[in-house]
Amino acid sequence: xxxxxxxxxxxxxxxxxxxxxxxxxxxxxxxxxxxxxxxxxxxxxxxxxxxxxxxxxxxxxxxxxxxxxxxxxxxxxxxxxxxxxxxxxxxxxxxxxxxxxxxxxxxxxxxxxxxxxxxxxxxxxxxxxxxxxxxxxxxxxxxxxxxxxxxxxxxxxxxxxxxxxxxxxxxxxxxxxxxxxxxxxxxxxxxxxxxxxxxxxxxxxxxxxxxxxxxxxxxxxxxxxxxxxxxxxxxxxxxxxxxxxxxxx
Numbered sequence: 297x298x299x300x301x302x303x304x305x306x307x308x309x310x311x312x313x314x315x316x317x318x319x320x321x322x323x324x325x326x327x328x329x330x331x332x333x334x335x336x337x338x339x340x341x342x343x344x345x346x347x348x349x350x351x352x353x354x355x356x357x358x359x360x361x362x363x364x365x366x367x368x369x370x371x372x373x374x375x376x377x378x379x380x381x382x383x384x385x386x387x388x389x390x391x392x393x394x395x396x397x398x399x400x401x402x403x404x405x406x407x408x409x410x411x412x413x414x415x416x417x418x419x420x421x422x423x424x425x426x427x428x429x430x431x432x433x434x435x436x437x438x439x440x441x442x443x444x445x446x447x448x449x450x451x452x453x454x455x456x457x458x459x460x461x462x463x464x465x466x467x468x469x470x471x472x473x474x475x476x477x478x479x480x481x482x483x484x485x486x487x488x489x490x491x492x493x494x495x496x497x498x499x500x501x502x503x504x505x506x507x508x509x510x511x512x513x514x515x516x517x518x519x520x521x522x523x524x525x526x527x528x529x530x531x532x533x534x535x536x537x538x539x540x541x542x543x544x545x
Contacts, residue, residue, distance in 0.1 A: 306348040306356070306393060312438040316340040316429065319436065323428045327421065338364055339426055343433060348393060352495045353443035355401035355434055356391055365404075365426050366411055367419050376407055384410035401434065450491050450498050458485035461501040471505040472535040486512045488543050490521040505539045 309316070317340070328336065346361030357365070362373035377399050380387040388403035399407075408427050415423060433439065458480070461467065469476050470483060477483055485504045489497055497503040505526075520526055523543065530537045 306350055307442075309344050309347055309349070309433065312349060312436075312442075314433060314436050314438055316344060316433070319429075319432045321425075321428050321432045323425055328425075331418070331421065331425070335422060336425065339422070339429060343429055347433065348398065349439060349442065350496065351442060352446040352498070353434075353439045354495060355404075355430075355439070356393065356398040357401065357404045359397045359399060362399075362404075362407075366407055367415070367422055367426070368411075376411075377403070381407070381410040381414070384413055401430070405430065446495070446498075447491070453499065454485055457499065457501055457504060458483070458506060461485060461504060461506055464501060467506050470508045470511070471539045472507045472511055472530060474536060475508065477506075482508060484509050484512045486515060488523050488526055488539075493521050502543050 342361040342364035343357075346358035346365075348356045348358075350356070359374070359377055362377055363369070363371075366373050366376060368376065376385075377388040385406045388399040388407065391398045391400065405427070408423060408430070412420060412423050412427070462480075467477070483506050485501075486507050487498070487504050489503055491498045494503070515526065515529065518525075518529070520529055523540070527537060527540055529535070530540075
């Protein structure tokens with residue numbers, strides 16, 4: 297599966313003032329002193345060049361930098377991200393950002409962990425260093441602040457999403473029950489794929505439905521967070537499922 301995003305929605309580490317030369321990296325200094333400074337710099341530079349950050353704090357890694365970061369040669373990094381490592385890591389999902397190809401931070405971490413399981417010696421130590429640098433980046437003040445701001449913005453914009461969907465689709469009734477909407481305070485914008493599970497679609501009005509508050513409360517109680525759960529809820533309760541045919545990104 298491939299997902300397309302315009303690059304304008306992303307930050308580089310430089311734009312976020314994440315300077316890896318000044319970043320505290322949790323790694324034994326005595327071990328570092330016995331490693332190649334050139335290789336350590338190459339790893340940091342690969343992150344600086346190849347990482348993009350979405351406004352919700354999610355990180356993506358450019359596939360051209362994977363050779364440096366996964367410590368491979370002869371193009372093996374392409375096989376790893378495209379096919380995975382059987383028994384250790386699944387194939388990575390491709391994200392097209394602008395004209396370039398990236399993989400997500402979780403997929404990258406999965407590949408790093410897989411490589412750690414099948415390598416030894418100094419190569420394994422460098423891989424552990426790569427993982428430490430990645431953790432330092434993702435736990436930086438700048439990126440953790442982005443996550444906090446993003447969640448607060450989503451909560452603040454729920455009313456805006458409700459009005460935008462109602463206007464875009466000329467909605468006059470609850471999309472589940474068909475009950476007419478007499479008061480907008482009686483309905484809410486409910487995410488189909490929740491903000492927690494698919495944050496990249498948090499502001500997409502197609503990733504939501506306009507439903508009665510009491511139904512939304514029931515979905516929350518049942519801990520329904522995705523399309524499949526919501527669709528099953530509707531079919532089980534003999535509710536309308538027309539919304540399901542126009543919710544893809």
